Amino acid sequence: MEEEKKIIKECVTPEANDCISYGVDINQEVTPIAIRDTIVSCFADAHAKELEHLREFGEMSEDEFAEMKKMNVEMLIKKSFVDTGGDFENPTKDSIEKAINVLAAYASNFRNQEIVQKNYHKVMCLVRALK
Numbered sequence: 001m002e003e004e005k006k007i008i009k010e011c012v013t014p015e016a017n018d019c020i021s022y023g024v025d026i027n028q029e030v031t032p033i034a035i036r037d038t039i040v041s042c043f044a045d046a047h048a049k050e051l052e053h054l055r056e057f058g059e060m061s062e063d064e065f066a067e068m069k070k071m072n073v074e075m076l077i078k079k080s081f082v083d084t085g086g087d088f089e090n091p092t093k094d095s096i097e098k099a100i101n102v103l104a105a106y107a108s109n110f111r112n113q114e115i116v117q118k119n120y121h122k123v124m125c126l127v128r129a130l131k
Helices: 002-011 014-020 032-046 050-057 062-083 093-107 113-128
Strands: none
Touching: 032 062, 032 093, 032 113, 062 093, 093 113
């Protein structure tokens, strides 16, 4: 666990803390599930503007809209795991790496390349800490 913390602290810069605050506690063991959930949260936040069109599906509260965006993003992320031979429900270090590569390519269609690479680096930092 100390080695995990060291790896994370070495590659996490102050501006890279955003994604890590999405539920990964570097004082605890970093798990594939925690990283997968971080990817979902980061991706939902990063693509919030692009997902605004989901509002046209009817009147809904902010909480309902947030849940709909999360479900939309989760489906995209599940597909990236499936397309690369992984399992969203039981992610591994390898399957997360493959999925995040697909997602980075997808995000490049909508986001500034520098932002995509910055977020990719944040997640890969966590992935490197996995055993």
